Amino acid sequence: MFLQWPGREAVLRVPIEGQDREAEETLAEAAEILSLLNAAHRAVQQGGRGAERLPPAARGRTPGTCHPHRAGRHLRSAGRDFRLRQCRPRGGRAARVSLAPMTPAAPPSFAQAVTERTRRLQTRLCVGLDPRSGTYRDAAHLRSHTLDVLEATAPYAACVKPQLAFFEALGLPGFTLLEEVCAAARTLGLPVILDGKRGDIGSTAEAYAQGWLSGPHAGDALTVNPFLGFETLTPFVGAARANGGAIFVLVKTSNPDQADLQGSGISERVAAEVARLGETEGGEYASVGAVVGATHPADLGHFRALMPRALLLLPGLGAQGATPDDLAAAFHPGGTGALASASRAVQYALGLDVTASREAARRLRDGLNGALR
Ligand SMILES: O=C(O)c1cc(=O)[nH]c(=O)n1[C@@H]1O[C@H](COP(=O)(O)O)[C@@H](O)[C@H]1O
Incomplete structure (x- = not known):
């Protein structure tokens, strides 16, 4: 199972484990990676190198293509839709993530x-x-x-x-x-x-x-x-x-x-x-x-x-x-x-x-x- 984080140019895929608690666990992991991506992005913007700080799941992506996380953002995970309530980085490698499940709107007839x-x-x-x-x-x-x-x-x-x-x-x-x-x-x-x-x-x-x-x-x-x-x-x-x-x-x-x-x-x-x-x-x-x-x-x-x-x-x-x-x-x-x-x-x-x-x-x-x- 995968979480997709649809950025403007990059889709971040993070393996998901578990079923019910997948939102908390997965998004925590995603947020961690995003927080690292953002840190790397900032580092690159400031003229430094940042990609080497990325975890394996995010390596190989261009740090500059990561998209800052925002409340209200729509996430799709294992075929289910969520709206991001909150995603607050906590220190360098952790983040607190809160999700609201969404019923995907059926396309109009x-x-x-x-x-x-x-x-x-x-x-x-x-x-x-x-x-x-x-x-x-x-x-x-x-x-x-x-x-x-x-x-x-x-x-x-x-x-x-x-x-x-x-x-x-x-x-x-x-x-x-x-x-x-x-x-x-x-x-x-x-x-x-x-x-x-x-x-x-x-x-x-x-x-x-x-x-x-x-x-x-x-x-x-x-x-x-x-x-x-x-x-x-x-x-x-x-x-x-x-x-x-x-x-x-x-x-x-x-x-x-x-x-x-x-x-x-x-x-x-x-x-x-x-x-x-x-x-x-x-x-x-x-x-x-x-x-x-x-x-x-x-x-x-x-x-x-x-x-x-x-x-x-x-x-x-x-x-x-x-x-x-x-x-x-x-x-x-x-x-x-x-x-x-x-x-x-x-x-x-x-x-x-x-x-x-x-x-x-x-x-x-x-x-x-x-x-x-
Ligand atoms: O089902 C249709 O569109 C249709 C039903 C009908 O009762 N009469 C009818 O003209 N049509 C179709 O509507 C179009 C009418 O074309 P115009 O007369 O050029 O506006 C044609 O493509 C017809 O095949």
């Missing part, structure tokens, strides 16, 4: 992260990334424009939604780009919804769920097609819950032809299942959300009421004709609970002009905020 971002940045916009290969000179151009649009629009976005079809169409390089997009989104603090509309018999759905919610190309959330029956949702729900992710189940899609199959109460049956799956979960919003087209403004309040704890993904803003003013009924008071999505209207707002994409995202964010006032 998709629903928490996206809702927190909505509140903090006042944005309900989901930026869709649908890179169309015919639009670009070559693969490098497609890549750079896609990443540029992501970066330029991030300040106005609650989340980003790459549509898998456009990446799959590029073959293997598309998967590499998707990974880059997901990594860049995470660096920008943007939760990622992968729009894959997956769904299959349960055993195959398990592989989809593994691939898109926990595999190397995974997003934080995935759109899911319930057409095969509710059994198809089970692996996706399991993977989303296990990974702090989410799924968005197609309830009423944005296209006019949805009526062919989604009329006659079908959307309501799916909505009831979405609500049922979410009702056992704690938290403000459940991990099971719903896709409801922004192109159905008259139905948004209805579906909001049927799935009170579901996040609603509202595609169809912009190119499919929906406007921010159409969407207020999908939100809860306070302006949370829904994400309005636009792809072409942002990514190709004015050809390949990235500044125009940025402005389009800003206008849509402002429009959505205005509609909620």
Whole structure:
């Protein structure tokens, strides 16, 4: 077992013995080494030599890289987290150390992260990334424009939604780009919804769920097609819950032809299942959300009421004709609970002009905020 002391540049590893008393014992040892490191550091700063005073566990490290210990500092020991209450050197080779155990904070779930971002940045916009290969000179151009649009629009976005079809169409390089997009989104603090509309018999759905919610190309959330029956949702729900992710189940899609199959109460049956799956979960919003087209403004309040704890993904803003003013009924008071999505209207707002994409995202964010006032 090891204690790690994460300094700015050095990680000090000290062997730990014992279980319960490990905090006192280990930190006493660590503090001793730190106190020696600090003494050595001071000696080096004063022009002397100090490294030879280090105990074997600390030898070989640059004394100048040690980090002074501070109350409040976070320590990780054998997978447990502690906060340093006090670390007082006592004489040359001893120190008194006092630790408070910490319960490590679980990373926020998709629903928490996206809702927190909505509140903090006042944005309900989901930026869709649908890179169309015919639009670009070559693969490098497609890549750079896609990443540029992501970066330029991030300040106005609650989340980003790459549509898998456009990446799959590029073959293997598309998967590499998707990974880059997901990594860049995470660096920008943007939760990622992968729009894959997956769904299959349960055993195959398990592989989809593994691939898109926990595999190397995974997003934080995935759109899911319930057409095969509710059994198809089970692996996706399991993977989303296990990974702090989410799924968005197609309830009423944005296209006019949805009526062919989604009329006659079908959307309501799916909505009831979405609500049922979410009702056992704690938290403000459940991990099971719903896709409801922004192109159905008259139905948004209805579906909001049927799935009170579901996040609603509202595609169809912009190119499919929906406007921010159409969407207020999908939100809860306070302006949370829904994400309005636009792809072409942002990514190709004015050809390949990235500044125009940025402005389009800003206008849509402002429009959505205005509609909620
Ligand atoms: O799940 C989706 O994102 C989705 C559901 C739906 O009902 N309608 C719909 O258009 N979408 C996706 O949302 C995006 C809409 O693109 P734009 O019309 O360019 O904004 C496309 O990637 C669609 O695949």
